[in-house]
Amino acid sequence: METLHWKGNELLLLDQTALPLQERYLSCRSWQDVRRAIAVLAVRGAPAIGVAAAYAVVLAARALVQGGVADSAALLTQLHAICLDLDAARPTAVNLHWALAKMERRAAELQAENDPALIVDALEALANAICAEDITVNRRLSAYGAACLCKAGKKLHILTHCNAGALATAGIGTALGVIRALHARGLVNMVYADETRPLLQGARLTATELHADGIPVTLITDNMAAWVMRTKEIDAVIVGADRITGNGDTANKIGTYGVAILAREHRIPFYVAAPISTFDLQMETGVSIPIEERDHREVRQFQGQASAPADVAVFNPAFDVTPHEYITAIFTEAGVISEPDERQVTQFFQKKGVVL
Numbered sequence: 001m002e003t004l005h006w007k008g009n010e011l012l013l014l015d016q017t018a019l020p021l022q023e024r025y026l027s028c029r030s031w032q033d034v035r036r037a038i039a040v041l042a043v044r045g046a047p048a049i050g051v052a053a054a055y056a057v058v059l060a061a062r063a064l065v066q067g068g069v070a071d072s073a074a075l076l077t078q079l080h081a082i083c084l085d086l087d088a089a090r091p092t093a094v095n096l097h098w099a100l101a102k103m104e105r106r107a108a109e110l111q112a113e114n115d116p117a118l119i120v121d122a123l124e125a126l127a128n129a130i131c132a133e134d135i136t137v138n139r140r141l142s143a144y145g146a147a148c149l150c151k152a153g154k155k156l157h158i159l160t161h162c163n164a165g166a167l168a169t170a171g172i173g174t175a176l177g178v179i180r181a182l183h184a185r186g187l188v189n190m191v192y193a194d195e196t197r198p199l200l201q202g203a204r205l206t207a208t209e210l211h212a213d214g215i216p217v218t219l220i221t222d223n224m225a226a227w228v229m230r231t232k233e234i235d236a237v238i239v240g241a242d243r244i245t246g247n248g249d250t251a252n253k254i255g256t257y258g259v260a261i262l263a264r265e266h267r268i269p270f271y272v273a274a275p276i277s278t279f280d281l282q283m284e285t286g287v288s289i290p291i292e293e294r295d296h297r298e299v300r301q302f303q304g305q306a307s308a309p310a311d312v313a314v315f316n317p318a319f320d321v322t323p324h325e326y327i328t329a330i331f332t333e334a335g336v337i338s339e340p341d342e343r344q345v346t347q348f349f350q351k352k353g354v355v356l
């Protein structure tokens with residue numbers, strides 16, 4: 001199963017809303033098609049959204065040039081409006097913003113040439129590079145994570161939440177990338193996957209993905225996590241991230257914060273696996289992270305059938321923020337940030353010379 005595939009004039013997206021029942025691809029031939037796919041979660045997971053958005057910009061730029069925009073400044077102005085619209089499709093995942101900003105910067109670098117066709121080609125090359133880089137970055141951070149976790153020298157019981165796997169990226173995944181790297185060393189005893197209400201990314205995606213790869217996985221409902229930690233000798237929790245602020249506070253799928261609290265209570269290390277592009281150093285703490293609220297029907301209904309009164313009040317935040325105090329370490333492609341806080345994160349970026 002390939003999460004996304006660029007064909008030069010269209011972006012094929014594995015429709016994750018249909019999994020596991022159906023494996024079908026959406027053909028996106030316009031930036032609006034991609035935006036819709038991002039908004040309905042046909043493509044989801046912070047890194048995959050970033051890659052898809054980069055290709056949306058290519059589709060937009062090409063359509064504008066084919067539609068007669070012959071001036072670079074006009075092209076950039078119109079692309080900016082489109083990028084703002086794409087950015088609003090999923091407000092929490094900062095990788096979306098990161099990829100769009102990169103694309104806009106590249107277009108701006110070439111503005112002086114006043115050759116819109118050149119800008120389109122350069123944007124396509126950059127989108128391909130963002131996609132390829134995600135694959136490499138997944139492998140690197142997974143290797144760091146596995147190296148850290150294999151120190152225990154035993155086969156691990158791991159709990160994860162949502163889907164931070166191949167289906168959420170262009171590569172092997174982040175949290176599930178670490179699990180794949182551990183499995184390759186024969187070090188995975190069992191992965192417990194939270195089903196992840198309300199949209200069941202854990203059940204529909206993580207369980208499917210791990211099962212397909214022959215990695216031992218046991219599906220649990222979200223409310224079983226505490227009991228599983230108490231009775232199943234969980235060695236580690238590993239999750240992905242949608243945005244990490246300057247002090248290490250981490251936004252991820254709703255429910256992650258609860259899992260972190262449970263892990264602390266049971267003295268289980270809690271790890272976050274995420275690429276550098278998931279860091280938002282402009283934000284000092286998690287308090288500022290915009291939390292996406294989604295359609296109330298996701299909670300009032302279960303797979304299209306009413307599961308609550310049609311007019312009952314609903315609160316449906318798609319993400320929560322885990323304060324850095326709960327995080328044992330963050331695995332990135334540039335290395336590991338242990339016990340993240342403002343000092344550790346700042347030192348890490350300075351030491352590695354990483355510029356966002």
Ligand SMILES: CSC[C@@H](O)[C@@H](O)C(=O)COP(=O)(O)O
Pocket residue numbers: 041044045046047093161162163164165168169173174175201239240241242252253254318
């Ligand atoms: C490598 S994916 C990291 C996160 O994006 C993932 O854990 C998550 O919360 C995805 O949420 P989703 O709403 O399915 O896009």
